[in-house]
Amino acid sequence: MVEKGCSQVVVREYDEEKDCKKAVELERRCEVGPSAKLSLFTDLLGDPLCRIRNSPYFLMLVAEMEVDEGKKEIVGIVRGCIKTATCGKKLPRNAQSHHAHRPIYTKLAYILGLRVSPSHRRMRIGLQLVEKMEEWFRQKGAEYAYMATESDNEASINLFTKKCAYSKFRTPSILVQPVFAHKAHVSKRVSVIKLSPLEAESLYSRRFATTEFYPRDIGAILNNKLNLGTFVAISGNEEWAGVDRFLAEPPASWAVMSVWNCKDVYTLQVKGASMVRRGFCKTSRLLDRALPWLRLPSVPDLFRPFGFHFLYGLGGHGPLAVKLTKALCGFAHNMAKEYGCGVVATEVSGNEPLTLGIPHWKKLSCADLWCMKRLLEDYSDGDVGDWTKSEAGVSIFVDPREL
Template sequence: MVAAAVVVVRDYDPKNDCRAVEEVERICEVGPGGKLSIFTDLLGDPICRVRNSPVYQMLVAEVVVQKDGGEWREIVGMIRGCIKTVTCGKKMSRNNGKTGLPLPIYAKVAYILGLRVSPFHRRMGIGLKLVMKMEEWFRENGAEYSYMATENDNQASINLFTHKCGYSNFRRPSILVQPVFAHRVGVSSRVTIIKLSPGDAEVLYRRRFSTTEFFPRDIDSILRNNLSLGTFLAVPKGRYTAETWPGAEEFLADPPESWAVLSVWNSMELFKLEVRGASMKLRGFAKTTRVLDRAFPWLHLPSVPEVFRPFGLHFLYGLGGEGPLSVKFITALCGFAHNLAKDRGCGVVATEVSAADPLSLGIPHWKRLSCADDLWCIKRLGEYYSDGSVGDWTKSQAGLSIFVDPREV
């Protein structure tokens, strides 16, 4: 006699659950805009995508069946979540009235990622159970808001969060992906690129970008993480060199008219990606570009790398800048990041920015691999605020920029 199946949501056990979670991850292919499927290989550590966050959790959904006096169990879903403190607004104070610079208002925010349910066990309410259990953990740990990201055409995910879980559409950033070509990308000779120390990078980010929405209060932990390959500053040629760099304090006291900055996160140490679902025609075209590029390397043809087998990702975060040439300086930094990825054997370089951010015009990307209209949904979990009051953040207007935490990619 077989009893009815019961779905149990519990903590992930890294010792016993790893293989089963990887199998669910394998059969739940995801991809930007539904154009191509992307398989995520978590390199044998399913919890690695949140392990670098200050506070994190991973839950699994397990179907339990009593049969013939025994018990049969199967993991059919999982969810990851993390909690951090980020900027949700800004305010003026008496202490900063002389400078005229606003101060950030922080909120304790939770982020949901990696929600997966086996295709063979959908429409059973498993996704809802996982989200509700994760939100329970968020509240227990003092989170004021919960948010998640999904593709704008992933109707099943949108329905789950907005119709059943009470989330609302919040922001629509753009995911921009650029393949790493076989040849190096030229970087403007009018730009000098300086690698900043983690200390200088922290000073620069806190002084210039701490009021940017979703700016992490623990930016120092991100910049000093082993996965952060460095922060790079682009300035006009002749202004500074690596040897004459005066430090962030002096730079900010008298900055050049135009400059730009970005940091690079080594996601290839956490997971691999693989493009699936491409037609034979597209595969043939990609192979042809590589053959031509090898035969005529001096032409610097934009050959398509081998993305139809597992490849690594470098993520660009903390993009910012000032001045009339900041867009061109961002382009130079992206070229530098491309060459860094090439030297490290990486397959693609990606970033995520607000669709309204003017710097997005300077970020090279391939439309076929990118998602111009990603969707972030948010939910208010509590009625309290950790630093000041901005009302209900879920109803606030979007700014020009957002800060995308690389730990949540």
Template sequence: MEENKVIEVREFNANKDIPSVEDIERRCEVGSTGQMSLFTNLLGDPISRIRHSPSFLMLVAEMVGDNSEKEIVGMIRGCIKTVTCSKKLTRNGSKCKNNNIDTPKLSPICTKLAYILGLRVSPSHRRKGIGLKLVKEMEQWFIKNGVEYSYIATDKDNKPSLNLFTQKCDYTKFRTPSILVQPVFAHRVKFPSRVTIIKLTPSDSERLYRHRFSTTEFFPRDIDRILDNKLNLGTYLAIPRGSFSAESWPGWNEFLCDPPESWAIMSVWNCKEVFTLEIKGASRARRLAAKATRVVDKALPWLEVPSVPDVFRPFGLLFMYGLGGEGPRGGSLMKALCGHTHNLAKANGCGVLVTEVASGDPLRLAIPHWKRLSCAEDVWCIKRLAGHYSDGPVGDWTKSQPGLSIFVDPREF
């Protein structure tokens, strides 16, 4: 720590802190590829990535000198929600048409979970314990609000972040999902005519998700708030053509009682309205090569050239979440949904499509993505905050084995 200066942690004040916070964000890269670095821009709203959560807080670390001069040198964001951590078998099954027999079903076991994101420390003030102080202060807020578990996500190559949380804050590596990224081309993506895509109402989407996905790890109890949010562009169901159409949609209950042999579902979140990204440090040759692909693709769209969007200027993204499906054609139907979302991203002026799935999810292979842009292993670390919690029916979640899938909350991406 600098001589005669102390670090004070306090709550973010939107009336005076935005310029300083934005300056630190601009100077802190969030990822890198070779000689290129990825930077984020929160569009003038530092709490935009957490404000849609049920409960949230942003803290800043302020360096105070003898003459009372103050300088913000770091910040951290956190949010709290209730999610599924395990499941149990019950007799409370649902009844379908012409079926008055209750059948056993799996029911979710939930816990109060906190998520830490957006930890930034000014490059000129690192390795002075500021990040650790911010994490500890945030954890105290979690504990006061009855949180049992806290988790973070970081790139496997981000050694300083991993060391901070695993070696100094007692977090353990928990899950390693994959972040899959596909560029948005200048041409529209075609998908098979034998596929019907239906946009569901938020109400039908909620009921379908709760019925089929509520036992998935990290499934948020307030899924209705997510689906009703203005940033949610819609939930889309893909089925084989001939099953039914948008006009003959029978409703969620009838669909679940007698679904097609194969189907797939996903929701789309508009991150472009929250933040933009920008890749810096690319050589002139890389920029020209990328531009050439866009020129050819735009001039000759029927060639379907896999063009590279202009990611060297601020660009937005659409996030695909709530991915699921069933049946032998589930993969091809999911691929059709990705094509539909690509065209949606193109219409919204976004540069890339992104999703995050468990590494063992069978649908992962059906999701188009570029390996060079994607992250094969996003490390999620978790910590049980308070020792007074009894193990209950789930035991210690931090020691549980991963399932085939996880539910990634778009508010935290």
């Protein structure tokens, strides 16, 4: 156990047997999201570790305070995980093509799920939790740490940038699309092929390994039970002859994406909506079910607990890549409908050209902010230099295990 700052607060490792119930209660007391009127609540289905269990290395810390003599209360929690990921690329000597670029890997840590009890904020508890987590990161040899938050979450941004020395690094977008009562239209002139995990790993490793944040253990993700599949879209007049042929002689246009089942990990719920808004949303659903051929933009019932699917590993090439991406998103929408999800979501770089093919509602989507910190001062810059000072690329690879 480590005690910092206030003598009443102790930061220690989470004990699953002893702390589970208290951690779940704390999670449910904390609001998530930028809106004061519409709050997004996360229900971890009774497992505070569910968001990090699938990572190669993970840790959860709790901040504990004695509230009465002999009685202790958990007033803060934080989660962290570590993996090896791409931070840049290099062109080997005598290489004749940009396709010969090789990834530069780094040991990367991620902070998520920082929560402090509303009645115990402004007591430096969040800072203590982050500092203790960073100690563990350094012990494990992590070279960089990053976190993600809403771009207008001033409290979180100030904590990390002003008190913990993180730098604003990337500004991706979270794009959210409702799952309608009717099926999304998928053009018959598009062929959607499901890849095996081994085929998907081969494609991603050959085409995306130099993408920023690409996880070196991509096979573990693709073989995870939460991964519902990887899908490639090509024009209907193209012939699919297997992934090896695809990699050797790719079609003029193609797109790819994978689907992660967050519904079996945790659920979300929007609270604070007025009766008028609830009534409008319910009416839109009734009309959509009654007149499905009109394809009305109905709003699912987000005021009760709902699950979602996350689309990751999006990529493509060619003049029809945007159109093919749209077809894949329609395919994913219909899959989410069969699973009973409320929304489908993805996260992409602010520079991602395929964004034009990703259907989403602006009112449900938001801007995100990733902040980065260099943990090891004596770490050699190597081929990439200081990653925290690098320019943003076109794309990023968002690891679904870190949602």
